[in-house]
Amino acid sequence: MKYISEYRDPQLVKKYLHELFRVTTRPWTLMEICGGQTHSLVKNGLLDMLPPQINMVHGPGCPVCVTSVSVLDEALWLAQQPDVIFCSFGDMLRVPGSTQSLLHAKAAGADVRILYSPLEAVQLAVENPTKEVVFFAVGFETTAPANALSVVQAAARGVANYSILASHVLVPPAMEAILGDPDNLIDGFLAAGHVCTIMGTTEYDPIAAKYKVPIVVTGFEPADLLQGILMTVSQLEKGTYKVENQYARMVAREGNAMAMKAIHEVFDVSDRMWRGIGSIPESGYEVKEAYKQYNARVKFNIHLPVREEDPDCISGDIMRGHKKPVQCPAFGGRCRPEHPLGAPMVSSEGACAAYYQYKSSVCS
Amino acid sequence: MCLAIPGKVIAIHEGEDALFRKGKVSFSGITREVSLCMVPEVALGDYVLVHVGVAIGVVNEEEAKQIFSYLEQMGDLEELL
Numbered sequence: 201m202k203y204i205s206e207y208r209d210p211q212l213v214k215k216y217l218h219e220l221f222r223v224t225t226r227p228w229t230l231m232e233i234c235g236g237q238t239h240s241l242v243k244n245g246l247l248d249m250l251p252p253q254i255n256m257v258h259g260p261g262c263p264v265c266v267t268s269v270s271v272l273d274e275a276l277w278l279a280q281q282p283d284v285i286f287c288s289f290g291d292m293l294r295v296p297g298s299t300q301s302l303l304h305a306k307a308a309g310a311d312v313r314i315l316y317s318p319l320e321a322v323q324l325a326v327e328n329p330t331k332e333v334v335f336f337a338v339g340f341e342t343t344a345p346a347n348a349l350s351v352v353q354a355a356a357r358g359v360a361n362y363s364i365l366a367s368h369v370l371v372p373p374a375m376e377a378i379l380g381d382p383d384n385l386i387d388g389f390l391a392a393g394h395v396c397t398i399m400g401t402t403e404y405d406p407i408a409a410k411y412k413v414p415i416v417v418t419g420f421e422p423a424d425l426l427q428g429i430l431m432t433v434s435q436l437e438k439g440t441y442k443v444e445n446q447y448a449r450m451v452a453r454e455g456n457a458m459a460m461k462a463i464h465e466v467f468d469v470s471d472r473m474w475r476g477i478g479s480i481p482e483s484g485y486e487v488k489e490a491y492k493q494y495n496a497r498v499k500f501n502i503h504l505p506v507r508e509e510d511p512d513c514i515s516g517d518i519m520r521g522h523k524k525p526v527q528c529p530a531f532g533g534r535c536r537p538e539h540p541l542g543a544p545m546v547s548s549e550g551a552c553a554a555y556y557q558y559k560s561s562v563c564s
Numbered sequence: 565m566c567l568a569i570p571g572k573v574i575a576i577h578e579g580e581d582a583l584f585r586k587g588k589v590s591f592s593g594i595t596r597e598v599s600l601c602m603v604p605e606v607a608l609g610d611y612v613l614v615h616v617g618v619a620i621g622v623v624n625e626e627e628a629k630q631i632f633s634y635l636e637q638m639g640d641l642e643e644l645l
Contacts, residue, residue: 201569201592202570202572202592203570203611203623203628204569212631212632216635219638234566235566236565261566262565263566264565289565289616291565316616317618318617319599319617319618320617339565339566342565342566342568342615342620343565343616345620346616346617346618349583349618352583353584356584394566394567394568394613394615394620397568397613397620397621423631424631427631449623449624449625449628449630450613450621450623450624451621452621452624456602456603456620456621458602458603458604459602462602547565
């Protein structure tokens, strides 16, 4: 496919690896934020090819992994209400809440449907006027415009039986939470490419300056990742800490104005609880008061007790970069993709699932 | 989750309302209807980045080539220094 396959060219990958070995003289710890990047790094065996001084740790950039148990319990509660069609992206279905997953609820008779796009959920609401259609609006900044657009389109079409359960999370506050930790190990970041397609790169300038870390906006294919790592390590070796953009074919400095307009139309910035990490101030989006009739929390007046996650899951340590999945006592034993204790084992973008699937290359 | 795939715009359906502007996008032959409301600048034949049914950006063709010349440029810069 154009704009994908050429970035998987083994010769190009070799050139970047060669240069990376040439410039790396000291140990560096880099974090890739996005779970898609984690998956690509592990799947393509890149972790084994890097210079041994480079330690890649895997950040909290998988929305499936960081959606809190309490929000999953809200989703389960909604799915079990009469006359509700509960719609979700497929990878949220197996994530365990405090008692069960959406897949369990579906097996027990709840009308839970997997959709590709929130815009399909609006159409489903039009076609089922006697039902309430709720979309599980998870995701980072990348997904927020589409979820916002579904609300704006529903409002414009006068669709009253549609609402969203918003659980949006934002990247920059999570990076600040990691960098502000006194035990922080991270020397440089690969920022998440598609998040920056929406938001641009300017919000990273103050973070790079405040914490003196290079931040390189990076794509997802093997050559993209190696170029991003090379740009980050080159800065570290030189002692600079700028924001650079490896992924300029998809990311403009100013982002996508129409997408940001949709976000600001529908959402306010709010505090958000991150699974495995805890509450981070101003790190999420919640539906604005003006659109409260599309906010499932308001519409269904949800008030559930706050539950804790499984104490054996060390996902918080993994997502902060303190531990690797293979250092978890439950990894591959009590916790497996078919029976996950925590969310990083559920989504293919979760660090634990990526290690489990391709572990022969990383456990050796 | 943030997976987004580039595809070629092969049809644009201009409606009366820009909020509902849609088009057909081909991903190496597999086609899908996609919202184009967030890429008002898009033209037929452009490549767009599609995420959950919405085009979120137009591929910058010039920038797409830089990865192939970056190492040579780095080498040239070092020679100058």
